[in-house]
Amino acid sequence: MTYTLEQLRGLVAVAEELHFGRAAARLRMTQPPLSRQIQKLEAAVGAQLLERDTRRVTLTPAGHAFLAEARRILSIAEAAPALAQRVSSGFRGLVRMAFTSASTFGILGRLLNELEARLPEVHLELYEMVTREQIDALTGEDIDLGLARPPFDPELFESRLLHREALLLAVHEDHPLAGLDRAVVPADLATEPLIFHSQRKARYFYDLVVSMVPLAQERVVHTVSQVMTMLWLVSAGRGVAFVPASARLVGVPGVAFLPIATPIAEPVELHLLWPRRSHNPALARVLDALEHVML
Amino acid sequence: MTYTLEQLRGLVAVAEELHFGRAAARLRMTQPPLSRQIQKLEAAVGAQLLERDTRRVTLTPAGHAFLAEARRILSIAEAAPALAQRVSSGFRGLVRMAFTSASTFGILGRLLNELEARLPEVHLELYEMVTREQIDALTGEDIDLGLARPPFDPELFESRLLHREALLLAVHEDHPLAGLDRAVVPADLATEPLIFHSQRKARYFYDLVVSMVPLAQERVVHTVSQVMTMLWLVSAGRGVAFVPASARLVGVPGVAFLPIATPIAEPVELHLLWPRRSHNPALARVLDALEHVML
DNA sequence: ATTGACTGATACCTTTTCGGCATGACTTAC
DNA sequence: GTAAGTCATGCCGAAAAGGTATCAGTCAAT
CATH class of the missing domain: 1.10.10.10 (Winged helix-like DNA-binding domain superfamily/Winged helix DNA-binding domain)
Known part of the structure; x- marks a missing residue:
């Protein structure tokens, strides 16, 4: 009883x-x-x-x-x-969010401040992943939300453009181009050794740079998937690299950043990415809170 | 709903x-x-x-x-x-227990050790009170158990003899009697200044000493209710005093203790005292635990 | 594509539980 | 001694809970 x-x-x-x-x-x-x-x-x-x-x-x-x-x-x-x-109702809960390392550094802090202020009871768990890993993790329901680069499968995912930025050329500060007083054009790079994005692991940047700046692939001396790695290789004098503007915020010594003449002023996109069929109510509130936020 | x-x-x-x-x-x-x-x-x-x-x-x-x-x-x-x-069932709870200060010092520790070992879930709250105060507190249900001196009203209280001890004469260590190699008799005290118990506040000791040792009351120089006070007055050379044997355990300097010839070897009694109509189950367990304890 | 197995929801009935009213048993106060 | 106050008990009707049968939807195998 x-x-x-x-x-x-x-x-x-x-x-x-x-x-x-x-x-x-x-x-x-x-x-x-x-x-x-x-x-x-x-x-x-x-x-x-x-x-x-x-x-x-x-x-x-x-x-x-x-x-x-x-x-x-x-x-x-x-x-x-x-x-x-x-x-x-989603005003309290957990959202597991992934972000791409170096390229998100500038905006992640502002985004977290915004959410903390608007949804103090929603706890955010952060994971550092490249876009490919984010898509897998979203599919496997290991995370709820990603900060990633296109393209995405619209059948499975919804997304929203969160941030645009310019593509810059990272060169060693002693490099002759560093003193240039105009935007870099493809011709300036005719004989430069290139540190380039991996076609497989950093597909977005690979496709972007190829479409924006016609280049001879045979001058690629390194194939890399992370912006951070590129910066260190540039710092070591191994060549020049195309990086998003936010790479400036990473304090790697001896690297200068030069504007590039591109068809679109800010071609590098960062999107919020989430599964169409999410059951996490806190995700909906987080998306609401970020509705009008453009970082 | x-x-x-x-x-x-x-x-x-x-x-x-x-x-x-x-x-x-x-x-x-x-x-x-x-x-x-x-x-x-x-x-x-x-x-x-x-x-x-x-x-x-x-x-x-x-x-x-x-x-x-x-x-x-x-x-x-x-x-x-x-x-x-x-x-x-009384195996867990609170028992508020009072004790008479100096005279209980020797046995209180042993009693508490015994209870802690047998009833670890029973918490004991301790209060220092003279017998009179204990009786009032028991009547007002402010405490559950006392360690006190007779007499008690058997209508209201139950009691059990817990400890007997001898009555000793406390003298200054430089006093002539301090070298005596036999028990003190009333004649030895014919001219001694006496530190005596208050008839009102320390009735038990007053009655006990008067019945054990016939003395002339006119030689009383101080009337005191606490054993502790007596020892300090003896230490200050103000006279001699009758104290229970446990007073030895109080470290007052310059005081010697002499045996007294009394009709009963250990006339000083200490009793467990509790109200007949107590509703505290833990009290019953404490009394059980102390059933066969004679300190 | 059809069928059978599986699973949670619903309908209906029976049993149990719960709350209210009237009243009893007992104590206290005047 | 009587009256007022308080908790317990007996009884009744209403509400709630559990059980059986069955429905509806999904999945897997043929």
Whole structure:
């Protein structure tokens, strides 16, 4: 045999009023069923909780101890629905978000500040992944949201353009081009050793640069997938590299950044990316909160 | 509308099995009422907790959050009766105990060690009081148990002899009597200035000494109620005093203790004292634990 | 594509539980 | 001694809960 929350509410009321009649009135019921509630509670607990003297009601020591537990139970029980509702509405919860390393450095902080201010109860878990890994993780439901580069399969994913930036040429600061007072054109790079993006692992940048700047692939001296690596190779004097403007924010010494003449001023896109069929209510709130944010 | 502990047990079972049929079997019921329990719980909570797909059952984020609260509630609810039973049986609880200061120093520690070993869940609160105060506090239910000196009103109190000790004469170490190689007799004190017990505040010692050692009251130079005070006055050379043997344990410098020839070898009694009509179950266990302890 | 197995929801009925009223048993106060 | 107050008990009707049968939807195998 076990007891019910109603019986605990009865006990609390009687313990506070020390009078069955008044306690019953407070619970909007009559005294007899309240007396029976307490009797059943005592039977279920296996100890006398109240001393009834037909003239006064007192808590036994066991009653005192059990009352404290009853109050703990009831306070959790009363607060739990509101908690579940906040989670259900998405104002509280967990969003696991992936981002592409170096290229996101500049905007990730601002994005997190925005979310913290608007959704203080939503916890963000951050994962560093390249676009390909993000897509796999979104499909496998290991993350809820990505900051990634196109293209995406519109069958499976929704996305929103979050940020555009220019494509720059990273050169060693002692390089002759570093003093140039105009934008770099393909002809300037006719004999330069190139540090280039991997066609497989950094497909977006590969396709972008190829479409923006016609170049001879045979001058590629390194094939790399991370912006960070490119910067270090440039710093080491291995060649020149095409990087997004946000690479400036990474403090790699001895690297200069030059504008490039491209058909589109800011061709590098960063998108918010999420699965069409997500069951995480907090994701919807996060997307709402970022609706009008363009970083 | 509110929910019940049974519904929480239903939720936990379904969340663990992720299958209504198996969960119902575990709860020794059939599947339909369990489905209705969960529906009512969701209605009461105001959020969907489970995603049912006629093929698989999943927890929603709100369900996860609420499940954790449900487990907290149930674990308290399941542990609470055992707690109440321990309190009810007296194996756990609080006993407020008074003791007379100096004269109890020697035995109080041993008594507390004994109780700690036998009743580790019973907390003892200690109060320092003279016998008169103890009787008042027991009557007013401010304490549960006293360590006091007779006499007691047997109508209101029960008591048990806990300790006997000798009556000693405290003298300054430079006093001529300090070198005596036999017990002191009344004649030795014919001209000594006496530090004596207050007839009102230390009635027990007053009556005891008067009955054991016939003396001329006109040689009393100080009237005192606490043994501690007596020792300091002896130390200051103000006279000699009758003190219980346990006063030796109080480290007051320059005081020597001499045996006294008394009709009874150990006339000073210390009793356990408690109200006949106590409602504290822990008191009964403490008395049981001390049943055969004679300190 | 059809069929059978599986699973949660629903309809309906029976049993249990719960609350309310009337009243009893007992104590306290005047 | 009587009256007022308080908790417990008996009884009844209403509400709630559980069980059986069945429905509706999905998946897998033929």
